[in-house]
Structures are given as C-alpha cells and as structure tokens.
Amino acid sequence: MKENGKQKTAGLFLVLHVSLLMSSLSGVCSKMAANQKSLIGFALWYGGVLLIMALYALIWQQILKHLPLTVAYANKPVSLIWGMIWGTFIFGEKITWNMILGALIIFGGIYLVVTADE
Structure with missing residues (x-):
C-alpha cells in the first residue's frame, strides 16, 4: 500500500512540473508578443499567454487538492530554470555561472522542503 502512495505522489509531482513548464512557456509567448510589430501578431501571442495560463x-487548483501548499509553492521556482533554458534556445540569451549557481540553490531548497516530512 505504501508503494502505491509513493507512485501517486510521484505522479502528482510530474503533473506539477509539467504545469510549471507550461507556465514558463507563457513567458516565452509574452516576450514574443512584446516583439511583434503588428497588432494581430501581438494578439495571437498574447492569446497564447492567456490560454496557457488558464490551463x-x-x-494548479487540482494539484493543490492533493499536495500541501508549502510543497507546491516550493516547486514554483523551477519555472525560472525553464525560463533560462527557453531564453538560451529560443532567444539566444547567455547562461552565466551566477544563473547556474542560483538554479542549484533553487533545487537544493526544493529538495529540503519536499523531503522535510520524511
């Protein structure tokens, strides 16, 4: 029975992180909207932001039904790491050592919060 609970929790974390990935993609759409020259292009990209954030x-509401709020919120900074990845691959931005150090600190903090109940 305990193994089934761990599988359920792992599934919830997977859904949580897929939703955070989606949230980070809204930032990509937002930056693309800001770079548009036409109102139609802006509206399409901004519509993408609204659709992604609605989903x-x-x-997020379903995740909060099953995970403690502190655990769910502790994982939200992962979207910053996704932002670094999108910035590099889509917009050609550079990742610095300070950014990598920040990402490691974020992951360390997430690990501490998630494993605090064990």
Missing part, C-alpha cells in the same frame, strides 16, 4: 490555473 495552468486549472491544473
């Missing part, structure tokens, strides 16, 4: 909000 994210629905998934």
